[in-house]
Amino acid sequence: MSNTLEGFSSSASTFNADMDFAFWMHIWVSVALFLSVVVPMFYFAWKYRADKVKNEEIGTLTHHTALEITWTVIPIIAVMFFFYYGNTTMKMFRTMPAESQSIVIDVEGSKWKWKYEYPANKAGHVHKIGGVYKKPTIDENGKVVEAGSMGISALYVPVNTNIILKMTAPVNDVIHSYYVPAFRMKEDVVPGRTTKQWFNASKVGEYDVECAEYCGTDHSYMYSKIVVMEKDAYEKWFEGAAEDTPKGNFAKDGKALYAQNGCASCHSIDSDATLVGPSLKGIGSKYDSQYLSDAVTNPDKDVPEGFYPGIMPAFKLSPEDLATLVKYMETGK
Amino acid sequence: MSKSYFDETHCAIGHPKSTFMQWMLTIDHKRIGIMYAAVMFTFFFVAVFTALAMRIELFAPGGQYMDGDTFNQAFTLHGVIMIFLFIIPGIPAVFGNIVMPLMIGAKDVSFPRLNWFTFWLYIAGCCIALASLFIGEGVADTGWTFYAPYSLNTGTNVIMALVAAFVLGMASILTGLNFLVTIHRLRAPGMTFFKMPLFVWGIYATAWIQLLATPVVGITLILAIMEKYFGIGIFDPAKGGDPVLFQHLFWIYSHPAVYLMILPAFGIMSEIIPTFSRKEIFGYRTIALSSASIAGIGYLVWGHHLYTSGMSDIAKTVFSFLTFFVAIPTGVKFYDWVATMYKGKIVLSTPMIWALGTIITFAIGGITGITITMIGLDIHLQDTYYTVAHFHYAILGGVVFLMFAGMHYWFPLVTGKMYNETKAKIAFYLQFVGFNLLWFPMFIAGYYGMPRRYFDYLPEFEIYHQISFFGALIFIAGLIYMFWVFFKGWTKGEAATPNPWNATTLEWHLPTSPPPLENHSKVPYVDFDPYEYHQGEPVVKFNYETMQRID
CATH class of the missing domain: 1.10.287.90 (Helix Hairpins)
Structure with missing residues (x-):
């Protein structure tokens, strides 16, 4: 075949x-x-x-x-x-191999990207790689003019070595599934839980990774790639300094954060429609950024008139993500 | 000219004069069956064309006609309509209503008014589902499985879809209850369980599933609604819930529901094969009891949907083992059907070629189901096109094909007219070829790793999608042609005699075609087996006025 x-x-x-x-x-x-x-x-x-x-x-x-x-x-x-x-x-x-004889890599699946975190190397540096798939470029007829690509963002692993993937998703995300057709393996990635799978690649090469559990808008673009390298090439890369970590194209703009955290299901931002909570259209002219970031992390602190506390859950975001999200709410960018 | 059930009817309330109101208020099981069919097939075509729209989008990589979100809503709409509005009411709602009471010599179901109410409950469920298209953020984009936590976080109209599924589930429970009581209480005197036609066995096994399994999904949907509205953490990990619990609860119903779809279909097969082989069915008791055992074991296999969900390995092993034991009674039925043809007199009329065609397609659907029962292989094939193709071979190529077989078989009974045999056969061949061209390539694409629910895909998979697309065109052409042949048959076809196929079961021993309002003139006494043939002729003959045997 x-x-x-x-x-x-x-x-x-x-x-x-x-x-x-x-x-x-x-x-x-x-x-x-x-x-x-x-x-x-x-x-x-x-x-x-x-x-x-x-x-x-x-x-x-x-x-x-x-x-x-x-x-x-x-x-x-x-x-x-x-x-x-x-x-x-x-x-x-x-049956997972012993962790002492394997490389254990943390995998995080979230809407709609995969992130990898390696154990610290000798210099104490932790490689963190991940990113979204660059969607194919299409012309006005919808024809693909440039194929999509993972760029250099990939899971880099040595050949003939046990790799254990410890997989999880952020608690406010949805279920994904880490599927590598070439290795015939997949396992769901469940928010708030850690699931595991392992593999031992026998051939140097590049292998596609797909999300197999339906997860929303860009489910069809939630790809990643596994790059299997010769052992010494891998060692050289792994022991390298921070600058050598492939940066990937880990795009995380405010709009993406807004979608990934499910804000849109309760707050419209393009229109004045009131869904569950108030519309956020033009919110930047009404409140300052401190109020907005509090409203995300501690929503019951100061609820606007006409709405009730206890409806919106508190969101935990990294400071950078929070700043990006607030900026998006204020400026639409 | 004697009056048929088209000329007069009993109504739930009063005695309306207008034909329209007579149909709206009718409690006659035959009319209710026809109305179910009319509504169900309207939705069926909506879902078919939604599927065609997806196939057009998938013809080439990239996004030509719809974006990801629209595609996600399209496959949800397709799935929700096909599962909840079409195939779950399915054969029981149509032929369980029309034919089952006739087969056991009853004048109607046990609770005709409940039957009327159930139909309108079904319509209410359909309306809620339809309304979700136009209200708020549009139709749900969760897939028909509503997996948490996605379904709890999305902004689309999931609640409406859940409420619709709940109401439709209610209708299904009441139908099951009605049929159970009917089969227990209204069988003609002398008709023991082992003298019932096998279609009635199929409906009986199904009714138990409807009654016992549907409440579980009802509870699940209510829990999801409570979580979404009141923030009670049941399934959403952000609120301390467990998303995998949703999958368990969902499949405790939805896997038995697959048998709920297929068992009446096997019943239709068991009617058609002996009739067109002109001999008694092989292994009557085996087929009857295998339906019952499938209905039983079917409750204990739901976990095979969760092999990659993070369930414990021991649970996987147990579920896998049990699942194989659903395959055995199903396989035995196939051998029984083929053995029935041995030394028969095979009449290849349209119902028979539909039945034989289904033996091929359903065997493929069943066998590929065994592939994904093997846990290791499922780790590779779960959530790929392989699974999608398996499901469509089993449900479209099994349940729906047998429903079509039943429509050709009972068409003269229901309408009193005959369709054009040659044209009906052309429609079959178009659909059979189109069907295989449409779904077989998906097995290969799935094996190579094409995941389901992708609106865009890696260019390697293009060829499979293109073959599928042309298969879909042929299939839909055949489908439309088949309904056209039915339409012409009903309006312009020749009048049919009460027993055009030389069949043995009681629904063919009616005084007129189409049947009169209250069916048989008298309740017959059943001291014979359902498929008694002697040298190609039905053994039992009745005087249709007195319903006394005259053979």
């Missing part, structure tokens, strides 16, 4: 051989079971077609114990094989 997806090869990780065996074993057994139904069906429909059968030749068979046992027992045996291989492949994915 030809290989169409970037990096979708049969030997990209240590999982692939077992997974492909389980899949194709299942497919071929299933094809046999399928044919055991469909071939007799076509044969009978042709052999006993109405114009060839006289009424007195019609059979009366309604039971055949041996046959019935056969077609119950053989599928049971088949599905027990499927169960066994489904289970062993699961164990392979879900």
Whole structure:
């Protein structure tokens, strides 16, 4: 079978051989079971077609114990094989290697980007990489003129090494799923929880990462990339200084923050419509930035007239994010 | 000329003169079934064209006709309509109503007024769902599964959709209750459970699921509404809730709901195969009991939707093991159907080719379901096009195809007219070819990692989307043509005799076609099996005036 997806090869990780065996074993057994139904069906429909059968030749068979046992027992045996291989492949994915023999990387999925945080290197520097996918450029007819790209933002890992991903999402975000088709693996990333998955890449190359759990507007663009490097190249990069961390294109403008934190579900900003809370259109001319940032982090402190405390949850944002968000509310940028 | 149920009816209130009011107030099970069909297929076409709009968008990478948000609303609309407005009422609402009472020799369902109320409850649910299109921020963008916490955070009209689903669930519960009582209390004398036609078995098993599983989703939707309005932290981790709990509660209902869809469909298959093989069905008891056991085991397998949600590995193993045991009774049914054809006299009329075509498509749908029951493989294929294709092969290629088979089979019974066989067969072949062209490429795309619910995709997947698009065009052409053939048949078709297929079950032993208002002239005494043929002819014959056996 030809290989169409970037990096979708049969030997990209240590999982692939077992997974492909389980899949194709299942497919071929299933094809046999399928044919055991469909071939007799076509044969009978042709052999006993109405114009060839006289009424007195019609059979009366309604039971055949041996046959019935056969077609119950053989599928049971088949599905027990499927169960066994489904289970062993699961164990392979879900049995984490010892952390001492692995690189443990923290992954954070949030609307709509992936962020990676490495353990500190010898110089004490922590690599933090992540970013949004640069969407494809399209012309006025919607035709793609320039393909989308992850730029240099990627999960950089060494080949033939156990990598454990400790994954989580911010508590006010939604569920995502970290899916690497080339390694046949995915696991949901749940807000407020830590889930894990691991892999051991066998081939140097670049592999696509997709979000597989529907998460809203830019779900279709929540990509990332895994770059598998030779071990020494990886070591050189990993031990490098802060400047060497690929910066990615980690865009986090105010509009994105507004969308990611779900502000829009209660506050309109483009119109005067009152949803659950007051409209924020032109809010910058009514309140100063201190009031606005308090309204985000401690909304019950000073509730405007006509609205009630206890409705809006308090949001925890980093100081930079908060400043960006407040600036967006004030200026629309 | 004797009067049929089109000429006279009983009404819930009073005796209105106008034909329109007679339809609105009717408590006749046949008329209510027709009205369900009319409303359901109107929505069905809305959802089909929503799907076509998505296929057009997906024809090429990039965003040509809609943006991400619109696409998200489109697939939610498609899913909500197809699941809650179309396929869950589905076969029980249409043929459970029209045919089931006829098959057991009853004059109507046990509670005709409740049946009328249920229909209007369904309409109320549809109206709420429709209203969500035009009120506030527009239709929900959560997908038909309403997964928390997304559904709790989005600004779109989730509440309306949840309320609609709740009301529709209520209608489903009441339908199930009505049918259960009807099947227990109104079977003709002599008709034991093992003398019931297999379609009635399918409806019976389904009714239990409707009654027992639907309240769980009702509770879940109420909890989501309480969370969204009153801020009670149940599912939202920001308020201390657990989002995975929502998935558990949702699938405790929604997985049995899949069997709720398919069991009556298997019932239709079990009617058509013996009729057009002109012989008794093979393994009657096995088929009847496998329906019941699927309805039972079906409650215990919901966790297979959560293999990648962070559930414990032991739970995954148990759910996987149990799920395989739904596959076995289903597989056995397929062998029983094919064995029924052995040494039969196979009449390839339109209902029969629909049934045989469905054996192919549903077998593919079932087998690919087994793929994703294998936990390891599901870790790869969960939430990809593989799963989407599996689902559509099982539900469209299984349930809806068999519903179409039933529509061709019972068309002369309901309308008293016959459609054009040749044209109906052309419609079948168009749909069969279009269907496979539309969905088979998605298995391959999914295997290579095409995730579902993407409005734009990596260029590697373009070819699969393009094949799918052309399949969709052929499929929809066949679909429209099929309804055109029905329409022509109803308006201009030849009059049909009461038993045009030489079938054995009681719905074909009516005095006139279409049936009179209160069905059989007398309640028959049932001392025979449902599919008794002797040398290609039905054994049991009735005098239709007295309903005494004359064979």
